[in-house]
Amino acid sequence: MIENDTDLRSIEIFNTPDHRTRSRLLEAAGLVFSEKGFEHATAREICDFARVNSAAVNYYFGGKRSLYVEVLREAHRRLVNFGALKAVAEDIRASEETLERFFTGLLHSVLDPSPGGWVVRVIMREMVSHTDALAELVELQIRPTARLFRTIIARLMDLPVDHEAVVRGTLSTVAQFIFIFQNRHVIELNYPDLDLRGEGIDRMARHIWRFTVAGLRAVARHIEQGGSA
Structure with missing residues (x-):
């Protein structure tokens, strides 16, 4: 579990109902990757943080690695x-x-x-x-x-x-x-x-x-x- 998950909840875009899913994923992935690194982070955890469907990483980015590159x-x-x-x-x-x-x-x-x-x-x-x-x-x-x-x-x-x-x-x-x-x-x-x-x-x-x-x-x-x- 990410220790500072309050970082994510405090970001304004996560309280904006119509914010695009892709941007939510990117922000969530940034937090997860920054805490756990690429190897230990999972797509499911990122989706849970972003509060989106568990298949969203593959749908929007084509996989965890492509998402990681985009985060960088x-x-x-x-x-x-x-x-x-x-x-x-x-x-x-x-x-x-x-x-x-x-x-x-x-x-x-x-x-x-x-x-x-x-x-x-x-x-x-x-x-x-x-x-x-x-x-x-x-x-x-x-x-x-x-x-x-x-x-x-x-x-x-x-x-x-x-x-x-x-x-x-x-x-x-x-x-x-x-x-x-x-x-x-x-x-x-x-x-x-x-x-x-x-x-x-x-x-x-x-x-x-x-x-x-x-x-x-x-x-x-x-x-x-x-x-x-």
Whole structure:
């Protein structure tokens, strides 16, 4: 039995009579998978949580695995606003303030608590367990997202998007978010005076932004002056 089944009952859509069954299943599956993982979750349990017919998983998703992939994709969509990222990456006139606001919003999506808290948990579990669904998630969503991040990093460094330093710069930038994303509990235990809630998230985001931009531009200057990439 899921310990925090009240999470599901408190989500507004589950009290909406006309909400589509598919969405109910997706939300329920997110909670169950985030608590039990893919291997130990059952389609019947998910249907029970969603209060739908026990055959609904097969009917709407074609099986538990396909549902799990869709849960991972939905979690990624909620964490990273692909449309906003694409707009920022493709706007060559986007100011640094615009980029900073996007990064702040990204950190909030990672750290802000919400009724759908399964989003962070299910991604974290998958990053540790590495089921075969991960490759599909990378192909469909993570890789396209990474390409857009590279476009932004290349612009900040004034280097071609395929430059090796841009690839490393993108990895270094994203790694900061992933580290906080995966290790928030340990960070809060080790640094109890570090506020990672509310306005504290804004302060952390500004720090990451300044730290990142300064580092990227220092590397770019080094390359411009003839240093190795």
